[in-house]
Amino acid sequence: AYCEQRRRFSGRADNFMIAVFSRGMVRRIPGLAVLLGAEIRFRPRRPLSALRAVAGWGTKPTAAQARAFAARHGLPFLAVEDGFLRSVEPGGSGAPPLSVVVDDLGIYYDADRASRLVALIAAPLTDEQATRARELVRRWRDGRLSKYNHAREWAAPFAEPYVLVVDQTRGDASIRHGQADESSFARMLQAALAEHPDKQIVLKVHPDVVAGRKHGHFANLRDRLPARVTLLAEDAHPPGLIERSAAVYVVTSQMGFEALLWGKPVRSFGMPFYAGWGLTTDELVA
Numbered sequence: 001a002y003c004e005q006r007r008r009f010s011g012r013a014d015n016f017m018i019a020v021f022s023r024g025m026v027r028r029i030p031g032l033a034v035l036l037g038a039e040i041r042f043r044p045r046r047p048l049s050a051l052r053a054v055a056g057w058g059t060k061p062t063a064a065q066a067r068a069f070a071a072r073h074g075l076p077f078l079a080v081e082d083g084f085l086r087s088v089e090p091g092g093s094g095a096p097p098l099s100v101v102v103d104d105l106g107i108y109y110d111a112d113r114a115s116r117l118v119a120l121i122a123a124p125l126t127d128e129q130a131t132r133a134r135e136l137v138r139r140w141r142d143g144r145l146s147k148y149n150h151a152r153e154w155a156a157p158f159a160e161p162y163v164l165v166v167d168q169t170r171g172d173a174s175i176r177h178g179q180a181d182e183s184s185f186a187r188m189l190q191a192a193l194a195e196h197p198d199k200q201i202v203l204k205v206h207p208d209v210v211a212g213r214k215h216g217h218f219a220n221l222r223d224r225l226p227a228r229v230t231l232l233a234e235d236a237h238p239p240g241l242i243e244r245s246a247a248v249y250v251v252t253s254q255m256g257f258e259a260l261l262w263g264k265p266v267r268s269f270g271m272p273f274y275a276g277w278g279l280t281t282d283e284l285v286a
Contacts, residue, residue, distance in 0.1 A: 180270030
C-alpha cells in the first residue's frame with residue numbers, strides 16, 4: 001500500500017518527503033531515505049507542502065509522538081521495524097538491519113491491532129505468489145538463514161531429536177504486544193517437559209543475553225533445571241538447532257516462524273503473527 005501511494009507522486013524525492021521522529025532510526029538505517037524513496041525530515045514543526053507521510057520506529061515512545069503528529073495533520077503513519085532477515089550480528093551490537101518492515105496499518109508483532117502483514121497472510125495467493133513463496137522458503141533453508149547470522153552451528157551432545165524451547169529478552173515489545181508476559185515462559189518450559197516426557201529439552205538463550213547486553217527469563221533456574229534440560233547459554237546458529245529438533249516451543253520469538261519454514265511442529269504461548277492460522281498449537285485463542 002505504501003508503494004502504491006509512493007507511485008502516485010512524481011517519483012522525485014523533493015516531491016515526496018517523510019517526517020521521522022526517531023533519530024535512532026535515522027542513524028541505524030543509513031539507507032533509510034533510499035529505502036523509502038523520499039527525503040527524510042527529522043521532527044518538522046509543521047507539515048511541509050511535500051510531506052506525504054510520517055514514520056516511527058515500531059511501538060517506541062517516539063512512534064506515539066509520530067502517530068499523534070500524523071493524526072493532527074491528516075497524514076499516513078508508517079511503522080518501521082527490523083525485518084525478519086535482521087543482520088549478521090545481533091541488533092544490540094549496533095549492526096544496521098539488512099531488511100526492514102514498513103507497515104501502513106500497524107506492526108506485525110502487535111496482536112491487538114491490524115497490520116499489513118496479517119492482512120497479506122489472510123489474502124488469497126495467486127499461483128505466481130505461491131511459487132515465489134515456496135522459492136523463498138527453499139532459499140532461506142538452503143542459505144541456512146536466521147534473524148541473526150553471526151554464530152556457528154551447534155553440535156548437539158545427544159543423538160535423539162530434542163525439543164527446542166526458545167527464550168527471549170526481558171522487555172521485548174513482541175512479548176507484551178503478543179498478549180504474553182514473564183509467566184508465559186515458565187508455562188512454556190513446564191509444557192515442554194510434560195508433553196515430551198521421554199525427550200531431551202534444549203533451552204536456548206537469546207544472543208543478546210549471551211553477549212551480556214540484556215536479561216532473559218531463565219537465569220534464576222540455572223542451578224534448578226531438571227537433568228534432561230540443557231541450557232544452551234552460548235551462541236548457536238538457529239537453523240541447525242531447528243533442523244535437528246522434534247518440536248519447537250516459543251512465546252512470540254521469530255524462531256517459531258523459522259521453525260515453520262523448516263516444517264517443524266510449533267507450540268506458541270503468545271500470539272505472534274504466525275499463530276492462530278492453524279499452523280501452530282497455540283496456548284492462546286486468536
